[in-house]
Amino acid sequence: MDATRFDKAKLPSRHVTEGPARAPHRSYLYAMGLSETEIHQPLVGVATCWNEAAPCNIALNRQAQSVKLGVKTAMGTPREFTTITVTDGIAMGHEGMRSSLVSREAIADTVELTMRGHCYDALVGLAGCDKSLPGMMMAMLRLNVPSVFIYGGSILPGRHEGRDVTVQDVFEAVGRHQAGEMSTCELEKLEAVACPSAGACGGQFTANTMACVSEAIGLALPNSAGAPAPYESRDQYSEASGRAAMNLIARNIRPRDIVTRKALENAARVVACTGGSTNAGLHLPAMAHEAGIDFFLDDVCEIFRDTPYFVDLKPGGAYVAKDLYEAGGVPVVMRELRKAGLVHEDCMTVTGRTIGEELDLVDREADGKVIYPVEKPISKTGGVVGLKGNLAPDGAIVKVAGMTEEQQRFTGPARVFECEEDAFEAVQARSYKEGEVLVIRNEGPSGGPGMREMLATTAALSGQGMGKKVALITDGRFSGATRGFCVGHVGPEAAHCGPIALIEDGDMITIDAISGVISVDLTDADFEARKANWKGPRETIYASGALWKYAQLVGSTHRGAVTHPGAEKEKHVYADL
Numbered sequence: 006m007d008a009t010r011f012d013k014a015k016l017p018s019r020h021v022t023e024g025p026a027r028a029p030h031r032s033y034l035y036a037m038g039l040s041e042t043e044i045h046q047p048l049v050g051v052a053t054c055w056n057e058a059a060p061c062n063i064a065l066n067r068q069a070q071s072v073k074l075g076v077k078t079a080m081g082t083p084r085e086f087t088t089i090t091v092t093d094g095i096a097m098g099h100e101g102m103r104s105s106l107v108s109r110e111a112i113a114d115t116v117e118l119t120m121r122g123h124c125y126d127a128l129v130g131l132a133g134c135d136k137s138l139p140g141m142m143m144a145m146l147r148l149n150v151p152s153v154f155i156y157g158g159s160i161l162p163g164r165h166e167g168r169d170v171t172v173q174d175v176f177e178a179v180g181r182h183q184a185g186e187m188s189t190c191e192l193e194k195l196e197a198v199a200c201p202s203a204g205a206c207g208g209q210f211t212a213n214t215m216a217c218v219s220e221a222i223g224l225a226l227p228n229s230a231g232a233p234a235p236y237e238s239r240d241q242y243s244e245a246s247g248r249a250a251m252n253l254i255a256r257n258i259r260p261r262d263i264v265t266r267k268a269l270e271n272a273a274r275v276v277a278c279t280g281g282s283t284n285a286g287l288h289l290p291a292m293a294h295e296a297g298i299d300f301f302l303d304d305v306c307e308i309f310r311d312t313p314y315f316v317d318l319k320p321g322g323a324y325v326a327k328d329l330y331e332a333g334g335v336p337v338v339m340r341e342l343r344k345a346g347l348v349h350e351d352c353m354t355v356t357g358r359t360i361g362e363e364l365d366l367v368d369r370e371a372d373g374k375v376i377y378p379v380e381k382p383i384s385k386t387g388g389v390v391g392l393k394g395n396l397a398p399d400g401a402i403v404k405v406a407g408m409t410e411e412q413q414r415f416t417g418p419a420r421v422f423e424c425e426e427d428a429f430e431a432v433q434a435r436s437y438k439e440g441e442v443l444v445i446r447n448e449g450p451s452g453g454p455g456m457r458e459m460l461a462t463t464a465a466l467s468g469q470g471m472g473k474k475v476a477l478i479t480d481g482r483f484s485g486a487t488r489g490f491c492v493g494h495v496g497p498e499a500a501h502c503g504p505i506a507l508i509e510d511g512d513m514i515t516i517d518a519i520s521g522v523i524s525v526d527l528t529d530a531d532f533e534a535r536k537a538n539w540k541g542p543r544e545t546i547y548a549s550g551a552l553w554k555y556a557q558l559v560g561s562t563h564r565g566a567v568t569h570p571g572a573e574k575e576k577h578v579y580a581d582l
Contacts, residue, residue: 010255011047011080017124017150017582018048043082047254049247050125051076051085052116052144054137059092061133061205061212064234065157071240072129072155075247081254083247084125088115090137093484094172094206098429098461103547105136106456106482107555109291110568112140113147120148121579127250131243133157133205133234138215139288142224145260146295147572150580151253152260153246153355154224156216158234159326160204165195171207173320175199176460180468183433204234208319210484213326214281215288220335221275222292223263223354227363231330249355256357259580261296261572267349269293269300270308271360274347275338277312277387278379279329280321280406283483283493286389291565297572302400302494302563306391310521312347313382314406317375320488321388321407324375332375336367341379392492394524395532396504396514399496399563401478405518407488413518415476415490417442418511419525423543424448425481429462432469439474442514446505447543448481449498450566454547454556460484463491476516478523480505480562492516492523496562500542507535 013019021030022044034044051072055065066087073083091108095101112132120128127150130141138156145152162169175196181187205212216230226249229242253259269289276285286305293300316338318324329338342348343364350361371378388406390413405413420441422428428445431437450456459479464487466472472489480498483491497503504525508514513526547553558568 013045016047016126017580018126020124022048039082046080046082047126047251048124049076049081049083049127049129049250050120051083051129052119052141053085053087053131054090054112054133054141055087056090058090059095059134060160060200060203061092061157062090064203064239065131065133068131068155068157068239068243071243072131072247075244076129076251079248079251081127081251084123086119088112090132090134092134093211093458097458097484102457103453103455103552105458106450106566107551109136109140109143110555111551112137113143116141116144117147120150125150127151127254129153129155129246129250131155131157133212135211135215135284138212138219139292142219143292143295145224146264146292148579149259149261151250151258152224153226153250153253154219155243155246156219156225156230158204158232158236158239159207159213160200161202161233161235161327162207162325163199163201165198169325170195170199171319171325172199173206173208173464176464177468180465183465184469202233202235207325207327209279209281209326210320211282211284214276214279214285217275217279217281217335218272218285218289221339222268222272223352223360224260226355227336228334231326231334233327233330252357253355258353258357263353263355264292264296265352266298266300268352269298271349271352273305273308274312274342275335277309277389278314278338278342279316280314280318280388280404283389283402283404286391286402286494287482287562287565290563291567294565294567294571302391302402306400306402309387309389309391312387313345313379314384314386314388315341315377315379315382317377317383321404328375332372333367333369336364337369337371337376340364340367341371341376345379390518390521392516392518392521392523394522395527396523396525397495398504399561401492401495401523403490403492403516403518404487408490410519412473412490414516415442416513416515417476419444419508419514421446421508421510425457425459425462429465432462432465435469437475439471441475442516443475443477444505444508445477445479445481446499448479449500450559450562451556452498452500452542453481454545454552456482456562456566458482458484459491460487463487463489478505478514478516490516494562495523498562502536502539504532506539507532
């Protein structure tokens with residue numbers, strides 16, 4: 006690529022590399038070994054969430070070197086930097102989970118600050134674990150510089166007693182162990198083999214769901230989300246992503262040209278048909294917010310409602326990300342959606358071609374095993390369903406992938422817990438009853454604070470064989486690995502005196518995922534009477550620091566639990582300064 010194609014007079018890096026006044030700035034760049042030519046080329050931020058917290062992130066620094074090679078090949082100058090990530094598998098089931106959703110905002114904020122502070126012209130973002138994927142893409146949309154997202158890749162499945170296993174199996178084994186159905190020795194053997202490589206959790210949990218979103222929404226190269234982290238092809242996708250970023254600079258194609266309302270709908274379709282994580286109902290609105298697009302939980306659920314579910318992935322199904330990749334990945338999934346008229350083909354992608362043009366290049370068919378033909382789906386509606394009613398006026402969300410119609414309706418008396426720990430203790434002690442609706446409140450974005458996921462509790466229920474015999478609702482979240490009739494994101498949250506704050510033991514709750522209703526057998530007068538006696542939000546121990554700050558700023562769940570006004574209120578775009 007000819008470097009003369011890039012006019013520095015129109016790029017942010019001119020503020021640190023051009024003209025006599027920037028001699029001090031250039032001296033810093035010379036100190037790091039850059040040549041004069043490199044200094045005057047476009048500066049491309051290469052952001053990773055690398056750390057040693059978990060296998061999801063451990064390969065990102067290696068992949069970043071391939072990205073940098075691609076940038077250099079295309080006459081750009083890469084500048085690598087890192088940001089944080091909180092890995093849910095490690096944070097799960099204790100106070101650390103409060104940091105998880107907050108980290109999404111911190112990732113977006115720190116990438117923004119690094120890009121602004123050093124005036125980089127483009128961004129290639131690499132992420133591996135749950136919240137780091139939407140966090141990185143939110144930063145791209147906020148800055149609106151030419152950007153390419155690349156996923157670090159999934160972990161390979163473990164093998165135990167002749168079958169594939171994932172970390173989900175280990176969480177559920179804890180419940181079986183507690184119930185006396187598995188010995189300590191058997192549990193230790195499983196935990197030692199469940200996670201055999203680098204990469205994010207292998208099922209269609211939050212990381213792989215959002216990786217599929219990155220392709221479907223157009224911010225990642227086609228098929229780049231699928232290859233497991235150890236595969237050498239990950240480095241080839243990384244190198245190609247670096248070159249793609251330079252092409253986007255040359256053509257002035259920006260994230261908000263790519264992420265439109267139609268692109269968000271495409272992404273929601275892919276979440277639904279793959280039985281993806283309910284967390285997509287939080288992250289898609291948050292990404293839309295950064296682009297100034299109104300796309301809320303209701304809109305996501307509307308897409309889910311009329312999208313067939315035809316990709317058989319864990320936790321509701323049988324296969325993992327590696328299997329989806331080998332079956333053709335997201336391009337084949339979207340090709341099936343296109344057959345049903347469920348894809349907006351005119352949406353732009355980071356290749357510079359439209360989704361339709363990219364799908365024209367796909368020649369593989371659904372294998373009928375991992376990816377079913379769209380005309381013969383596993384079920385006629387999406388694997389994720391939205392709910393509304395007098396218990397959740399702002400909405401709620403539930404994953405129904407792998408559940409029968411009969412299992413998608415539940416009525417039972419409430420059993421109220423004021424936090425996750427209380428619920429987990431009751432599950433461990435088996436001091437709950439079949440047929441109850443377990444209500445976990447005060448776990449919303451503000452009231453938690455941090456909107457924790459409840460995988461430890463739901464996995465213990467499944468491990469005890471009770472996952473289909475009780476229902477569970479919360480103003481918090483569920484892991485993408487959660488299965489069973491578990492309703493999350495109930496809004497308004499308890500801290501804002503939503504109806505969930507006013508539920509009492511014994512109230513009859515009905516959840517109907519077929520009709521999209523969640524209700525409690527109380528009248529408006531009953532709610533008003535209880536509200537008059539409400540004593541206010543539950544006090545937490547977080548009275549300072551990042552979690553306190555988040556609790557003060559965070560908005561409602563159905564709008565993405567975001568912490569700033571978004572593009573709708575902005576008075577400038579970074580890329581144009």
